[in-house]
Amino acid sequence: MATALIIEQLKETFKSGDRDSVQTLILQQFQLSKYPFIYLLDLIDQTHEYSSYNGTLSNFILHTFSRWQDEFYKVYQTLFDSHTQNRIFFLLVQAPVTSLDIIIKIFHIENDYIVHCIKSQLLCQDIKYNNHNIKNAVKIISHLKIQNYFTVREIILPLIINNRDHLIELYLSEDKEQQKLFFQTLDHLCYHKGNMKDILMNDYHIPSNIVALLNKRQIVKLAVRYLNIYAIDNVDQYPNLSILQRKRTLGYLINVKYSQDKTMSEDCWNELVQEIVENNIALSDCLIEMLCDRDDLNAVKYWMIKLERSQQSLSHWVQKYLYTKPQNTVEQTSSNSTLTIDYYKLSIPINKIYFVDNTENYNRLLDKLWSSNDLIIGFDCEWKPMFNNSRTSKQRISIMQLAFQDEIYLLDLLNYFHTCNETQLMEKLANRLFDDENVTLVCYSFQSDARMLIASYPIFEKALVSSSTLLDMSIVQNDLLRENSSIFPYLSNNNNNNSNNTKEKGLSELIKLIFGQPVYKGEQCSNWEQRPLRLAQILYASIDAACLLDAYNFFVKQSLSPDFLRSYRGRKPKRLQANITRQIDENYTNNQILQTEPRQENLSINQNDTVSSLRPSQVKFVADNMLHGLGRELRVCGCDCIILDDDAAHTDAIKYAKADNRIILSRGGPYNLLRSNTVEGRCYCPPDLSAKKQCENVINHFNIKVLPEDIFSRCTICNGDEFDIVDGKEIRALFYKHYNYKPEDTDEPELLNYSSQIIDMNQMKLIKTGVTLILTGLTSRNLPSYSEYYICIKCGRVYWQGTHWRRRRLKHIEILHDNEDDDMIQFVDDSKEEYFDAMENTQT
Numbered sequence: 001m002a003t004a005l006i007i008e009q010l011k012e013t014f015k016s017g018d019r020d021s022v023q024t025l026i027l028q029q030f031q032l033s034k035y036p037f038i039y040l041l042d043l044i045d046q047t048h049e050y051s052s053y054n055g056t057l058s059n060f061i062l063h064t065f066s067r068w069q070d071e072f073y074k075v076y077q078t079l080f081d082s083h084t085q086n087r088i089f090f091l092l093v094q095a096p097v098t099s100l101d102i103i104i105k106i107f108h109i110e111n112d113y114i115v116h117c118i119k120s121q122l123l124c125q126d127i128k129y130n131n132h133n134i135k136n137a138v139k140i141i142s143h144l145k146i147q148n149y150f151t152v153r154e155i156i157l158p159l160i161i162n163n164r165d166h167l168i169e170l171y172l173s174e175d176k177e178q179q180k181l182f183f184q185t186l187d188h189l190c191y192h193k194g195n196m197k198d199i200l201m202n203d204y205h206i207p208s209n210i211v212a213l214l215n216k217r218q219i220v221k222l223a224v225r226y227l228n229i230y231a232i233d234n235v236d237q238y239p240n241l242s243i244l245q246r247k248r249t250l251g252y253l254i255n256v257k258y259s260q261d262k263t264m265s266e267d268c269w270n271e272l273v274q275e276i277v278e279n280n281i282a283l284s285d286c287l288i289e290m291l292c293d294r295d296d297l298n299a300v301k302y303w304m305i306k307l308e309r310s311q312q313s314l315s316h317w318v319q320k321y322l323y324t325k326p327q328n329t330v331e332q333t334s335s336n337s338t339l340t341i342d343y344y345k346l347s348i349p350i351n352k353i354y355f356v357d358n359t360e361n362y363n364r365l366l367d368k369l370w371s372s373n374d375l376i377i378g379f380d381c382e383w384k385p386m387f388n389n390s391r392t393s394k395q396r397i398s399i400m401q402l403a404f405q406d407e408i409y410l411l412d413l414l415n416y417f418h419t420c421n422e423t424q425l426m427e428k429l430a431n432r433l434f435d436d437e438n439v440t441l442v443c444y445s446f447q448s449d450a451r452m453l454i455a456s457y458p459i460f461e462k463a464l465v466s467s468s469t470l471l472d473m474s475i476v477q478n479d480l481l482r483e484n485s486s487i488f489p490y491l492s493n494n495n496n497n498n499s500n501n502t503k504e505k506g507l508s509e510l511i512k513l514i515f516g517q518p519v520y521k522g523e524q525c526s527n528w529e530q531r532p533l534r535l536a537q538i539l540y541a542s543i544d545a546a547c548l549l550d551a552y553n554f555f556v557k558q559s560l561s562p563d564f565l566r567s568y569r570g571r572k573p574k575r576l577q578a579n580i581t582r583q584i585d586e587n588y589t590n591n592q593i594l595q596t597e598p599r600q601e602n603l604s605i606n607q608n609d610t611v612s613s614l615r616p617s618q619v620k621f622v623a624d625n626m627l628h629g630l631g632r633e634l635r636v637c638g639c640d641c642i643i644l645d646d647d648a649a650h651t652d653a654i655k656y657a658k659a660d661n662r663i664i665l666s667r668g669g670p671y672n673l674l675r676s677n678t679v680e681g682r683c684y685c686p687p688d689l690s691a692k693k694q695c696e697n698v699i700n701h702f703n704i705k706v707l708p709e710d711i712f713s714r715c716t717i718c719n720g721d722e723f724d725i726v727d728g729k730e731i732r733a734l735f736y737k738h739y740n741y742k743p744e745d746t747d748e749p750e751l752l753n754y755s756s757q758i759i760d761m762n763q764m765k766l767i768k769t770g771v772t773l774i775l776t777g778l779t780s781r782n783l784p785s786y787s788e789y790y791i792c793i794k795c796g797r798v799y800w801q802g803t804h805w806r807r808r809r810l811k812h813i814e815i816l817h818d819n820e821d822d823d824m825i826q827f828v829d830d831s832k833e834e835y836f837d838a839m840e841n842t843q844t
């Protein structure tokens with residue numbers, strides 16, 4: 001039959017879902033074919049599937065061929081002519097990632113050959129790559145992990161120049177060596193004294209016409225972004241990138257300094273800039289030039305002295321600027337504007353502010369904290385800003401402020417509490433502050449504080465999950481503005497006309513509404529890690545906490561009943577819960593990384609293998625009753641998983657967790673409840689996906705390595721892992737008995753009166769354990785096919801190893817080891833029904 005006709009027939013049958021017939025048809029064709037390899041290529045060509053990247057039928061054909069090759073053909077390596085070789089490579093290039101391995105296996109293609117073909121057919125010298133080619137090259141290279149066969153100029157540089165974001169990530173994924181090369185290349189391109197175009201032409205031999213088209217800004221942006229994506233700790237190993245990053249920060253700070261509303265004090269600004277510039281000449285040049293740009297002669301002179309720069313050492317145009325600017329026109333204009341605004345002042349004398357970085361003050365604080373059974377405390381935290389890195393994991397809370405009626409305590413978390421090893425004391429403190437019925441903590445928009453607290457000091461996790469002491473003034477403020485705004489003495493009706501009123505935001509706005517004066521924010525972004533803190537910083541920190549208590553007292557005095565404020569206690573602002581759980585998850589992941597990642601700089605390339613993974617037998621779960629599907633999937637993978645009954649209480653999960661050291665899986669409200677009662681990291685909320693994808697997620701999250709022998713090693717119905725293997729005739733005899741077969745109904749009439757040592761034929765029970773067998777899914781059609789059956793000795797469910805069992809085993813392994821690949825997941829979903837049934841026994 002002509003190939004085209006065959007394909008038509010295959011497509012029809014494939015669509016109807018009858019995989020067995022498709023398989024039979026394909027196998028016949030291979031058997032008849034004189035040149036099966038060529039015939040296979042023809043078949044795949046004719047499907048025309050790979051042009052649209054949907055290779056479902058092709059994939060099926062390839063797998064069928066491979067099985068046939070293994071079982072009957074047994075020919076692996078042949079000498080193909082160059083035309084056929086080209087066809088094979090073309091197939092590889094076109095195929096979705098999911099089919100690469102099987103194609104390589106069938107045609108026995110060596111890495112060297114693939115590398116050769118990629119270099120000669122997909123890559124080219126002038127670096128202006130065809131999008132399709134470079135994409136296919138990266139797809140194959142990263143899948144086979146053969147990056148080290150290629151030079152920077154062949155792949156990395158073109159990807160940078162062409163700004164191919166997702167390809168860069170695919171290419172560099174998990175390969176520390178390539179990441180290093182990537183950053184080295186960027187660092188070289190961004191040489192701070194050099195011209196990027198010259199570097200490309202001279203050092204990388206990129207033709208000048210290509211270089212001319214280049215967007216330098218884009219490359220710089222790319223560099224900055226990737227430093228963040230890969231969270232490069234030590235940017236100093238790439239000196240040019242480090243300068244680049246710090247120049248951007250300087251630019252940002254310059255904008256802050258000369259913006260309309262001065263949000264940063266002079267001292268604070270100077271400190272930050274000093275730290276960024278350090279003694280780097282390039283950066284000090286950059287700073288001085290930026291200041292000249294703003295025509296701020298005072299600042300230029302100040303920094304020239306501070307950075308010890310002589311006029312002669314500066315660039316020509318700066319020298320010219322200094323020369324032409326008339327000296328005597330300079331006026332003292334700066335910093336006056338801040339004095340004209342009347343800011344909110346501290347009502348507690350300065351000698352009542354205690355900086356807690358020693359035992360004496362710490363004990364004083366403890367006395368204070370337990371001095372009364374009705375404590376109202378103003379609360380706030382400060383940390384040093386990070387301009388380059390958005391990752392909270394690198395930031396630390398430095399100061400925590402507690403304002404009482406007559407005293408203020410500034411806790412030096414960074415230095416004193418961090419070194420203080422008394423975890424019990426810390427825990428006691430955490431519980432008193434965040435989870436104690438005698439304490440009310442008056443705070444403002446606690447969400448970010450909470451996240452940062454947990455990131456810095458995981459010991460706060462448990463108390464913060466409860467957060468029962470919180471009284472968040474931002475909620476009170478919103479409600480009152482909406483429902484009872486007349487309570488604010490300084491709420492002016494002409495808000496829109498008066499720009500001074502609209503400028504304040506958040507806490508400062510609240511204080512202004514109550515007391516008529518805003519809170520000075522100039523020190524907010526200052527260097528909170530320096531010791532000693534400046535007086536301005538100490539005052540700022542104190543006011544931030546104390547004004548909250550003042551606001552609280554104001555509302556009490558306004559005869560808002562105590563119950564009114566109390567009703568806000570424990571009410572969580574938006575996103576607080578989400579922030580807390582997200583950060584706890586992040587802590588958990590970071591911990592995992594710390595524990596499993598070798599501390600050396602050079603990680604081996606096979607990173608996946610060095611991370612210590614768990615076997616399914618080493619981990620136990622209990623799934624909450626909304627996660628039935630997930631629980632069953634985990635059992636398929638061989639994981640011990642208890643599934644809560646529909647009418648069970650969610651808290652039953654805790655009992656199982658404690659009894660057996662199980663990890664709890666739950667979602668939504670119950671998850672929050674369960675998590676707060678569990679040790680960190682032992683309660684997990686899988687994403688809202690299909691059961692199968694949730695299972696993949698859980699397997700990955702806990703780094704469980706599932707091997708073929710694990711699949712179906714557990715009963716999905718009852719979680720049992722002990723099976724009795726019985727001969728096929730035992731089950732057939734039972735089946736005949738059960739359905740009252742007559743001798744003429746079967747080829748095995750002798751089985752109608754079969755007496756078994758294992759099964760009680762009359763009662764349908766396993767003699768050994770007395771459990772009743774469940775035959776669901778067995779039919780007269782599939783019955784004769786199997787020579788043995790598996791009986792779960794706990795619940796009596798009968799299983800058999802159908803083709804689906806095998807196929808599912810295969811699929812499962814593929815998903816679990818290659819799940820970052822979208823194509824693969826897509827494919828598996830497409831053909832879901834075909835391998836789902838063996839265990840569910842839905843065959844007919």
Ligand SMILES: [Zn+2]
Pocket residue numbers: 715716717718719720792793794795796797
């Ligand atoms: Zn069972």
